Amino acid sequence: MRHNLFRLRRLHRLMADRLNGLPRLLVALFMVAVVTPGQAASGAPRKDDSTHLQRIVQQLDALDQEDLIRLVDEAEKCALDGDSRCAEARLRRARLYAHGKRDRDLLAKTRVFIDEELALQARETERREREEKQAARENECARYCPVPSQYRQCVAGQLYEGNCTDGSPTPSLADGMRDGLASAMAGAQRINNIHNQAMKGLQDSYTQRQQEQVEQRERRQSREDDELQTRKERQAQQARERQARAAQAKAAAALSASAPAATNSPASAATSAAASRDLVAMNNPGKASPRQTEAQRYTYNWPGSLSSDSMHTSEGNARxxxxxxxxxxxxxxxxxxxxNRGFIPDALSYEWIKAGPTRCEARQHGGQAVWQCWAETEYRVTALSPRPRDSAATKPATGIAR
Incomplete structure (x- = not known):
């Protein structure tokens, strides 16, 4: 039943909008003719048509009246909130539910109320803006116009606040020029102070960089001196070991020469030589004989490089x-x-040969150009092992092996 009521309500609204000039009774009759066959087919008991039609029309009017009042209330609430778009939308929807003169009068009154409320709110907004501007004007005038007469003229808009005076006599041209000159001198002094502070900051930064560079060079020099001293001590230790091995070899040879003459036969000589080698091997475990050591020395060139500090302020200093x-x-x-790092095994000595051309490069650091230079070098290395990663060197080199 309620579903049929909703259908009747929609049909009633549509027909009422389309057929505004026809009597409401004809519209209701049309809707009953549409809905009644469905009820008859469902076996519903028939009632008096006039009474049934009147009840349906009353129910539809009541529903439309509820929607009309709800939409009118919402439109007035939107107007009170200052939302004109919301109020207009609710009023347009309310027109769909206004069928009689009373409903149209209600819509007209609502329209008048909304217009008056929106106009009142607009006037109130304008009044607040005028008061705020006037208060700001009075504050400006009170700030720049201490003389009462000038203050009243300023508030009335007859005097610009920048033209107000403090009531003292108007200064002469000389006084104005003197004050202007003093102000200019004070401004120049402030600019000079700012410039001096900036230059002092730059000087301090430059001095700090120079100190850092000196400290870096000193640390690098100290590190190189320590490495050189370590290298010299290692070479001296190696020289002492070689001398000790040579002395032991001479002692073994003298022992072999002082053997009895009866042992000068070939078999005895071989035995004596074997004993001498055993003596050397016992005195130098894990080491080869001097002749073998001398035969297993390799000589080759090894590349190197020289690099300057990366913070030189000129190319000349880097070179x-x-x-x-x-x-x-x-x-x-x-x-x-x-x-130095031990990447070349069994290095005995080294000798600097030459240095290649010096190349330099500039880059920006802290808004200033800094220079760094480098050059390729070559060393001649003597070692007990072949050149690293050089599998072809399987025998002692007669010259420079690369």
Whole structure:
């Protein structure tokens, strides 16, 4: 039954909008004719048509009246909230449910109320804006116009606040020029102070960088001196070991020569030589004889490089550091990095040969150009093992092996 009521309500609204000039009774009759066959087919008991139709019309009117009142209330609430778009939307929907003169009068009154409320809110907003502007104007005038007469003229808009005075006599042209000159001098002094502070900051930064560079060079020099001293001590230790081995070999040879003459037969000589070798081997466990050691020395060139500090302020200073490093390498005060780190096995000695051309590069650091230079070098290395990663060197080299 309620489902049929909703259908009747929709049909009633549609027909009422489309057939505004026809009597409401004809519209209701049309809806009953549409709905009644469905009820007859369902076996519902028939009632008096007039009474049934009247009841249906009353129910539809009551539903439309409820929707109309709800939408009117919502439209007025939107107007009170200042939302004109919401109020217009609710009012348009309310027109669909207004069928009689009373409903149309209600819509007209609602329209008048909404218009008056929106206009009142607009006037109130304008009034608040005017008051805020006036208060701001009075504050500005009170700030710049201490003289009462000038303050009243400023508030009335007859005097610009920048033209107000403090009531003192108007200064002369000379006073104005003197004040302007003093103000200019004060501004120039402030600019000069700012410039001096900036220059002092730059000088401090430059001095700090120079100190860091000096400390880096000193640390690098100390490290190189320590490495050189360690290298010299290792070479001296190796020289002492070689001398000890040579002395032991001479002692073994003298022992063999002092044997009885009866042992000078070939078999005895072989036995004596074997004993001498056994004596050397016992005195030097894990080491080869001097002749074998001498035969197993390898000589080859090893590449190296010289690099300056990366924070030189000029190319000349960087090149001068490379020249100093090359001179130290020529005097034997530096060595290939891989020898120092033990990457070349059994290195006995090294000798600087030459240095390639010096190349330099500039880059930006802290808004300033800094220079770094480098050069390739070559060392001649003498070792007990072939050149690393050089499998072809299986016998002692007669010259420089690469």
């Amino acid at each position: 001068a550091e490379i020249a100093l490093l090359a001179e130290r390498a020529r005097r034997g005060e530096t060595e290939p990095l891989k020898i």
